[in-house]
Amino acid sequence: METSLSGWKRSCYCAQVEESRAGQEVTLMGWVQRRRNLGGLIFVWLRDRSGIVQLVFDSAQDAALQEQAETIRHEDVLAVKGIVVRRQEKDINKELATGAIEIAVKELKVLSRSENLPFNLDEDTDKVSDALRLKYRYLDLRRPQMQSTFMLRHRVAQLARRYFDEQGFLELETPMLTKSTPEGARDYLVPSRVHPGTFYALPQSPQQFKQLLMLSGFDKYIQIVRCFRDEDLRADRQPEFTQIDLEMSFVEEEDVMQVNEGFVQLVCKEVLGMDLPLPLQRLPYAQAMARFGSDKPDTRFGMELQDLSGAVQGCGFKVFADALAGGGSVRAIVLEGQSLARKELDRLGELVKTYHAKGLAWAVLGQDGVRSPIAKFFSEEQFASVCQAAGAKTGDTLLMVADASDTTVCTALGQLRLELGRRFGLIDESKFNFLWVTEFPLLEWDEEAGRFSAMHHPFTMPMDEDIALLETDPGRVRAKAYDMVLNGTELGGGSIRIHDSALQEKMFGVLGFTKEQAWNQFGYLLEAFKYGTPPHGGMAYGFDRLVMLLSGKDSIRDVIAFPKVQNASCPLTEAPCAVDDKQLRELGLKLDLPEGGEE
Structure with a gap:
């Protein structure tokens, strides 16, 4: 087996062999x-990253080559020279981009052999355990669907x-x-050998440095940057992210929002083929919470929250x-056209308790009357109001939560x-609903x-009209902050920053x-503010989250290599x-682990 290329040069990628090259050697x-x-x-x-092309080994043309081809196994790495041949109409494979042609192989090099794979790459990913895939x-990254996702990631980065x-x-x-500072998540720490007993921190974000770049006069800064946070993970979190x-x-605020709207409009056009109308919807934080119960609302469906505080007065x-x-308040949502069973309602009651609610009140509005454990506390007229x-009607289920908060x-x-x-199934998965949450x-x-x-973060500028409240009622102060939300996920967030040293000290x-x-x-930041700011x-986008949503994935794990x-x-x-131990001694470190080893 000859494993060297010996001067062979690839003509093109597999899926780039076009019918017009029929008769040519590739x-x-x-x-x-x-x-x-x-x-x-x-x-x-x-197969390569572009796709697939069919090779043909014909014993009638070259018996020795045929014998060599019989040794080929799945995932072996090949180099071939051959002639592009048009297939007959009946043999065209319309599922392949190259289905109208095939390569009549003249020479073959098996560059590398593959052992039996731990899982079949043709299998659906949900049939292979995540542990094995990771x-x-x-090997998992060889799958065409995986490579397609990472090509999309590359494309979005280039568009940015x-x-x-x-x-x-x-x-x-x-x-x-950099330097470890309080606030935010836990830092990842890196011990210094040159300065024993001291530590660097890996950056949770470039926040302070990008502000210093503005002080330096660069005016507009951009970076696709790695960040690190030592926090509990979930579907859209990783310890290192981009x-x-x-x-x-x-x-x-409007200047920053406009330039970023232009960016997502470009991405939607180039990646999704979608014309995104601008400007995006603006929704103040207080309205987002009151209508959707979230500061990153999913607006692809209704079922908005309704305030029943006035209607239940005196019950x-x-x-x-x-x-x-x-x-506090009493609020509700209405599940239209559904009469839920008691067992299901009890499960929903347990769900709201995980978000610190004391329980769930409910009423099923059936054709034959109301089924509710709380109906007895209301007159017929009051319950109707x-x-x-x-906005509940016959056939619906009314779900209510009350709390002092x-x-x-x-x-x-x-x-x-x-x-x-x-x-x-109320969410239209085909929609891409962008909006800004502000104030x-x-x-x-x-x-x-x-x-x-x-x-x-502590560098966010308060609303001008609210600055006086910092000393009298800090909880009422609104920020010049804005989050871009897509389909119920925060894509990114930002703010106007404090640029006055005295105000920044007051904030601290x-x-x-x-x-x-x-x-x-x-x-160092407060000192810099003294010299003309x-x-x-x-703003900062969660790049992994953006790619996750554009590619229809459920976890950012699927878009990180x-x-x-x-x-x-x-x-x-x-x-x-x-x-x-030698490495630890060089760093001046000695481990003091809990009894029984690492936790």
């Missing part, structure tokens, strides 16, 4: 997708670079080894009365809405820490930092792993 290289031995003829499908990720370059942005890099990160000087149901007395306020009510119902939307609260109360924390004070702590952690703002699993480990490389 040199192709790739993997064996399948082989059929019909005695005097052997047919081989040769352990042999390099092209678009933002045309808009005057400069692609600039920021450090991977952002399209950008920042602009001398701008307000005899203590749960509702206590919620209203505590300053409740149904009218909710509006946030709890809205969040629980919002999650219930999504569950019912999925379960009853976020600047701060949120952290019960565990007993103080306010930044809803986005509201977050519980002393002046000394603020300067110790962020002194332009108003600036920006070598992802981690839920415990942040890599089945392929078996990272993280122990290191030897």
